[in-house]
Amino acid sequence: MRRFYLPPADAVPGPGDAVELPPDESRHLVRVLRARRGDRLELTDGRGRVFAAVLAAADPRRAVARIEEVRADAAETAAPRLVLACGVVKGRRFERLLAQAVELGAHVVQPLLAARSEPDPGRGRRTRWEAAALGAMKQSGRAWLPEVAAPRAVADWLDGAVSSPGGARVFYGAARRRGETAGATLLSPAGLLAAAAAGDAGLFPPGADLAWAVGPEGGWDEAELARLAAAGRALRLGPHRLRTGTAAAAGLLLLAAGREALAAGKDLDGGGAPGA
Amino acid sequence: MRRFYLPPADAVPGPGDAVELPPDESRHLVRVLRARRGDRLELTDGRGRVFAAVLAAADPRRAVARIEEVRADAAETAAPRLVLACGVVKGRRFERLLAQAVELGAHVVQPLLAARSEPDPGRGRRTRWEAAALGAMKQSGRAWLPEVAAPRAVADWLDGAVSSPGGARVFYGAARRRGETAGATLLSPAGLLAAAAAGDAGLFPPGADLAWAVGPEGGWDEAELARLAAAGRALRLGPHRLRTGTAAAAGLLLLAAGREALAAGKDLDGGGAPGA
Numbered sequence: 001m002r003r004f005y006l007p008p009a010d011a012v013p014g015p016g017d018a019v020e021l022p023p024d025e026s027r028h029l030v031r032v033l034r035a036r037r038g039d040r041l042e043l044t045d046g047r048g049r050v051f052a053a054v055l056a057a058a059d060p061r062r063a064v065a066r067i068e069e070v071r072a073d074a075a076e077t078a079a080p081r082l083v084l085a086c087g088v089v090k091g092r093r094f095e096r097l098l099a100q101a102v103e104l105g106a107h108v109v110q111p112l113l114a115a116r117s118e119p120d121p122g123r124g125r126r127t128r129w130e131a132a133a134l135g136a137m138k139q140s141g142r143a144w145l146p147e148v149a150a151p152r153a154v155a156d157w158l159d160g161a162v163s164s165p166g167g168a169r170v171f172y173g174a175a176r177r178r179g180e181t182a183g184a185t186l187l188s189p190a191g192l193l194a195a196a197a198a199g200d201a202g203l204f205p206p207g208a209d210l211a212w213a214v215g216p217e218g219g220w221d222e223a224e225l226a227r228l229a230a231a232g233r234a235l236r237l238g239p240h241r242l243r244t245g246t247a248a249a250a251g252l253l254l255l256a257a258g259r260e261a262l263a264a265g266k267d268l269d270g271g272g273a274p275g276a
Numbered sequence: 277m278r279r280f281y282l283p284p285a286d287a288v289p290g291p292g293d294a295v296e297l298p299p300d301e302s303r304h305l306v307r308v309l310r311a312r313r314g315d316r317l318e319l320t321d322g323r324g325r326v327f328a329a330v331l332a333a334a335d336p337r338r339a340v341a342r343i344e345e346v347r348a349d350a351a352e353t354a355a356p357r358l359v360l361a362c363g364v365v366k367g368r369r370f371e372r373l374l375a376q377a378v379e380l381g382a383h384v385v386q387p388l389l390a391a392r393s394e395p396d397p398g399r400g401r402r403t404r405w406e407a408a409a410l411g412a413m414k415q416s417g418r419a420w421l422p423e424v425a426a427p428r429a430v431a432d433w434l435d436g437a438v439s440s441p442g443g444a445r446v447f448y449g450a451a452r453r454r455g456e457t458a459g460a461t462l463l464s465p466a467g468l469l470a471a472a473a474a475g476d477a478g479l480f481p482p483g484a485d486l487a488w489a490v491g492p493e494g495g496w497d498e499a500e501l502a503r504l505a506a507a508g509r510a511l512r513l514g515p516h517r518l519r520t521g522t523a524a525a526a527g528l529l530l531l532a533a534g535r536e537a538l539a540a541g542k543d544l545d546g547g548g549a550p551g552a
Contacts, residue, residue, distance in 0.1 A: 075515035096372075100522045105514055140516040188540070189533035190473045193466035238381055238532050239351035240416040246376045249522060250529045256514050257465035257530075264464070 003138060004029060005145070006043040006051065006065075017067045018056055019043070026063035029055070041065060046137060046145025048077035073143035078263060081107040081209045082255055083168060085157055087117040087216025089244050094125075095132040097245040102136035102146055104249060105256040108209075109133065111151040116218030120151055154213075154224045158231050161211055168209040170232035171255065173247050175239075186236040189254050196261035203233065204262055212251035217244050279414060280305060281421070282319040282327065282341075293343045294332055295319070302339035305331070317341060322413060322421025324353035349419035354539060357383040357485045358531055359444060361433055363393040363492025365520050370401075371408040373521040378412035378422055380525060381532040384485075385409065387427040392494030396427055430489075430500045434507050437487055444485040446508035447531065449523050451515075462512040465530050472534035475541045479509070486535060488527040493520050 004025045006013075013019050021029065021043075029035045037058050043051040043065060050071050057064035084101045088094060088111050098109055111129075113120060121129075129148045137145050152160075161168040174186055187195075187203075195203045204210070213228060220228065228234075237250050280301045282289075289295050297305065297319075305311045313334050319327040319341060326347050333340035360377045364370055364387050374385055387405075389396060397405075405424045413421050428436075437444040450462055463471075463479075471479045480486070489504060496504065504510075513526050 100519075100525075103516055103518050103522045104526070105516060139519065142516050188536065189530075190469035190537035190540075193469050194473070197466045197470070237529070238536065240379055240381060240418050242379050243376075243415065246379045246525060249376075249525050250380070253513070253526045253529055254465075254533075260464065260514065261466035264466075 001040065001042050002029075002033065003042040003044055003050075003141060003143075005134060005138065006045050008045040008047050012045070012049065012070070013051070013067050014070060015067055018064050019051075019053070019067060021063045021065060023061055027060050029063050030058045030060040035063075043067075044073075044137075044143040044145075046134075046143070048073050048143050050143050075105075076107075076142065076144040079207060080169075080204070080259060080262075082252060082259065083108045083110060083161075083209050083211035084214070084248055084252055085110040085112050085161075085170075085211055086214040086248050087112045087114040087244060088121055088151060089217050090118055093245060094121075095128060097248050098129055098132050098148070099136035099139075100245065100249045101252055102133050102142065103140040104252040105142075105259075106146050106252055107144055108147050108149060110149045110157055110211075112157060112213075112216075113151050113153050114216045114224060115154075115221040117216030126150075154220075155227060158213075158227055161209075162231050166207045166209065167205070168211040169203070169205060170211045170213055170228070171235050171251065172213040172215075172228045172232050173237050173242070173251055174234035175236070175241075186234050188236055192235060192254055192258055193261050196258035197265050199262065199265045204258070210255045210259060212248070212255050214244055214248045214251065277316065277318050278305075278309065279318040279320055279326075279417060279419075281410060281414065282321050284321040284323050288321070288325065288346070289327070289343050290346060291343055294340050295327075295329070295343060297339045297341060299337055303336050305339050306334045306336040311339075319343075320349075320413075320419040320421075322410075322419070324349050324419050326419050351381075352383075352418065352420040355483060356445075356480070356535060356538075358528060358535065359384045359386060359437075359485050359487035360490070360524055360528055361386040361388050361437075361446075361487055362490040362524050363388045363390040363520060364397055364427060365493050366394055369521060370397075371404060373524050374405055374408050374424070375412035375415075376521065376525045377528055378409050378418065379416040380528040381418075381535075382422050382528060383420055384423050384425060386425045386433055386487075388433060388489075388492075389427050389429050390492045390500060391430075391497040393492030402426075430496075431503060434489075434503055437485075438507050442483045442485065443481070444487040445479070445481060446487045446489055446504070447511050447527065448489040448491075448504045448508050449513050449518070449527055450510035451512070451517075462510050464512055468511060468530055468534055469537050472537035473541050475538065480534070480538055486531045488524070488531050490520055490524045490527065 039055045052069040053065035056066045315331045328345040329341040332342045
């Protein structure tokens with residue numbers, strides 16, 4: 001069933017309540033999809049709730065739906081949250097990267113103003129980013145609309161991420177340089193997921209967000225790398241150079257898989273479930 | 277150091293040999309990067325070899341380099357190969373998907389003509405695909421130019437993949453439907469990588485390629501899904517719907533990580549190295 005966006009209100013609507021859809025969603029539903037009074041639809045508030053509803057007024061400017069049932073999407077609301085912190089890259093690349101991040105389960109996207117990234121993008125571009133996130137939420141059938149935060153400098157974000165309540169476990173990608181011994185300090189994807197399945201509280205502190213930090217196309221500068229090394233854990237994504245968008249998707253996929261392995265391990269009372 | 281493409285010849289050049297670069301590479305090297313006689317550069321034949329060389333003639337139409345040293349890139353030439361078999365999608369999306377696949381380590385890209393995919397793209401588009409693969413090889417510092425095979429129907433490709441010498445272990449993405457019990461037949465990413473680290477020969481038959489099959493934007497049809505279920509292993513990439521490009525990148529990353537975990541396990545005499 002198609003899912004539409006109902007922006008969150010002060011009070012969460014319940015069964016029997018009538019809600020008005022935003023103009024964009026109303027037009028899409030009534031003009032494009034030709035929905036009629038009595039048709040069933042699903043709504044989400046982008047905060048983890050899904051509403052089963054029936055169309056009560058097929059108005060293409062402000063459609064009205066009557067809520068029948070409310071449920072929480074456990075895949076969205078369970079801890080930990082997934083954060084993508086990513087150097088801003090040029091043009092539509094950042095929107096595509098952001099859409100992939102939403103598909104892969106990001107709850108927050110933090111654009112970073114790194115030493116080598118694009119300058120602060122301004123309000124117009126940020127509006128396009130928010131639209132890309134909304135489109136990807138609907139496309140991927142999610143019930144969470146990731147917040148696209150205001151761009152911040154790397155040091156500011158790292159300080160906040162580490163010191164905020166609950167904090168964040170920050171991971172970042174690193175290459176093994178030629179001649180270096182394997183695995184001295186770099187986590188492998190297999191190592192990361194094995195630790196998650198075993199419920200390793202050192203690598204995955206309970207209550208902490210999981211954040212994936214990705215540099216801009218030019219890479220991190222030395223000062224940024226030193227800060228990341230001090231605050232985060234280096235993860236090796238493979239032997240080849242990845243562009244920013246690919247690195248963002250790759251790391252998020254692994255943290256999302258780690259999040260699922262942590263949850264599966266908890267379901268089995270801490271025994272770990274690598275085969276689940 | 278910048279790396280340039282030297283198409284493979286009948287005989288592999290050795291130290292002391294002079295080689296002529298293709299026109300595109302010559303122009304880029306001499307006109308764009310303003311390289312001069314005596315400058316050092318790296319060449320790759322896209323078949324796993326890397327040549328350290330010195331520019332002997334800075335001709336923008338046919339530059340000549342003298343080979344000093346030849347080495348094999350073990351990350352490229354070791355078994356198993358990574359194959360992406362992917363439903364053709366519209367427009368430039370397929371080129372972007374292909375570039376991400378190259379960055380993530382694919383050795384072969386097999387475009388699939390699925391029931392719901394775009395029609396056979398024709399020669400012009402395939403030329404653009406090959407150019408995208410070459411660009412991504414250079415960008416990612418790889419020494420392997422993935423073959424972009426001629427598009428094939430899903431059944432044809434599957435029959436060939438399973439029956440070819442060495443064969444291929446085919447994986448494909450599947451969702452857990454609501455209400456289904458967890459993990460009955462679906463592999464999780466953590467399960468896949470744990471099996472690789474443990475050297476599970478049932479899941480990773482020695483000598484077999486690792487192939488990741490991804491449907492077109494409309495998904496597989498019932499007959500294709502039945503064939504995949506019979507020939508391959510279903511892998512669960514998470515709770516959300518992924519677009520074709522994201523699913524391609526996600527699965528390839530996991531198979532590449534599995535390939536590294538298999539190799540790390542072998543290095544340790546079969547002991548497995550989830551923390552390496």
